[in-house]
Amino acid sequence: MPAAAAAIGRMLVLGGGYTGRRMAEALERAGVPVVLTRRQPLASQERPGWLRFDPHQGVLPSPQDLLGITHVLVTIPPDAGGRDPVLDALLARLLELPLDWLGYLSTTGVYGDTGGAWVDESSPTRPLLERSRARLACEEAWRRSGLPVQVLRLPGIYGPGRNPLENLRNGTARLIHKPGQVFSRIHVDDIVGGLLHCIALPAVRRPETLILADRFPCPSSELLGLAAHLLGCPLPPFERFDEVAPSMSGMARSFWSENRRACSRLLRRGLGYRLLYPSYWEGLSSGVGSFFGAPKIL
Ligand SMILES: NC(=O)c1ccc[n+]([C@@H]2O[C@H](COP(=O)([O-])OP(=O)(O)OC[C@H]3O[C@@H](n4cnc5c(N)ncnc54)[C@H](OP(=O)(O)O)[C@@H]3O)[C@@H](O)[C@H]2O)c1
Numbered sequence: 001m002p003a004a005a006a007a008i009g010r011m012l013v014l015g016g017g018y019t020g021r022r023m024a025e026a027l028e029r030a031g032v033p034v035v036l037t038r039r040q041p042l043a044s045q046e047r048p049g050w051l052r053f054d055p056h057q058g059v060l061p062s063p064q065d066l067l068g069i070t071h072v073l074v075t076i077p078p079d080a081g082g083r084d085p086v087l088d089a090l091l092a093r094l095l096e097l098p099l100d101w102l103g104y105l106s107t108t109g110v111y112g113d114t115g116g117a118w119v120d121e122s123s124p125t126r127p128l129l130e131r132s133r134a135r136l137a138c139e140e141a142w143r144r145s146g147l148p149v150q151v152l153r154l155p156g157i158y159g160p161g162r163n164p165l166e167n168l169r170n171g172t173a174r175l176i177h178k179p180g181q182v183f184s185r186i187h188v189d190d191i192v193g194g195l196l197h198c199i200a201l202p203a204v205r206r207p208e209t210l211i212l213a214d215r216f217p218c219p220s221s222e223l224l225g226l227a228a229h230l231l232g233c234p235l236p237p238f239e240r241f242d243e244v245a246p247s248m249s250g251m252a253r254s255f256w257s258e259n260r261r262a263c264s265r266l267l268r269r270g271l272g273y274r275l276l277y278p279s280y281w282e283g284l285s286s287g288v289g290s291f292f293g294a295p296k297i298l
Contacts, residue, residue, distance in 0.1 A: 003200035015075035055089035082134030159188030164227035178241035184262035187277035213262040216279035
């Protein structure tokens with residue numbers, strides 16, 4: 001963090017959701033000035049650091065609000081029409097800023113279904129889902145924006161408050177089995193860590209597109225197994241995907257319709273970033289306060 005903290009004058013996080021907030025908290029701890037946005041009106045006693053940004057209602061940060069911004073993180077997904085709300089509303093204002101870096105959080109969904117094969121930054125993009133096609137179009141629009149854009153492609157995000165331990169605790173966990181199906185994932189603190197690592201690099205060393213993922217894609221039932229072990233609680237009933245798919249929401253079904261492994265070798269070996277949570281073992285164990293650790297092969 002020290003190198004990134006020194007590089008950032010003031011950061012704007014567009015979208016103070018799960019990842020945006022985690023990023024802002026890390027920056028605040030390091031004493032870096034940061035502002036983040038949300039659509040809801042701000043309460044009068046709101047802590048400083050929040051701006052209102054609701055492009056569909058025409059509510060934009062003013063040029064005054066953005067004074068001194070050198071780095072921007074965009075966590076806002078395409079809107080219901082598939083367009084990028086930030087580009088549509090704020091591009092002209094962003095172009096006036098002396099930006100050193102703009103990170104755009106995208107998704108590995110742009111690679112489509114590879115039948116479980118690995119994808120990396122050089123793999124062809126073949127989005128199948130409507131939302132992934134929109135995402136790819138937004139990535140391309142960001143690249144054409146004239147800003148110093150880095151596109152970060154993410155698989156499933158997990159971390160504090162958003163993980164299978166939480167799902168078991170609140171009764172929403174499901175043990176669904178689909179033969180051969182794996183998911184890739186990334187711990188939210190490795191998104192933050194990976195982004196800060198990129199910011200600290202000289203601009204010429206930052207890849208235009210980078211996958212942030214841990215090293216261990218696997219079936220979701222594996223995570224649930226470890227989570228139940230850590231909590232000492234029973235697993236939910238076993239469900240076969242084919243049998244339950246018709247009753248799933250369209251969104252849930254779409255997650256299960258693609259199977260791929262996201263490779264983060266460029267991040268780790270190419271750029272020298274050391275994952276805090278190389279697999280779900282470390283990630284989930286940290287969530288119960290005791291270190292379980294990855295299995296050791298003797
Ligand atoms: N979650 C995953 O597993 C996953 C996987 C791959 C990629 N991604 C992508 O990575 C990014 C970060 O994910 P996340 O889970 O941290 O997101 P999140 O918690 O849903 O936060 C998204 C933020 O974007 C804001 N937002 C959404 N639509 C907006 C609009 N039309 N105008 C203005 N603000 C808008 C939300 O504002 P409000 O607070 O006002 O609602 C929220 O602050 C997203 O682009 C997501 O699609 C997520």
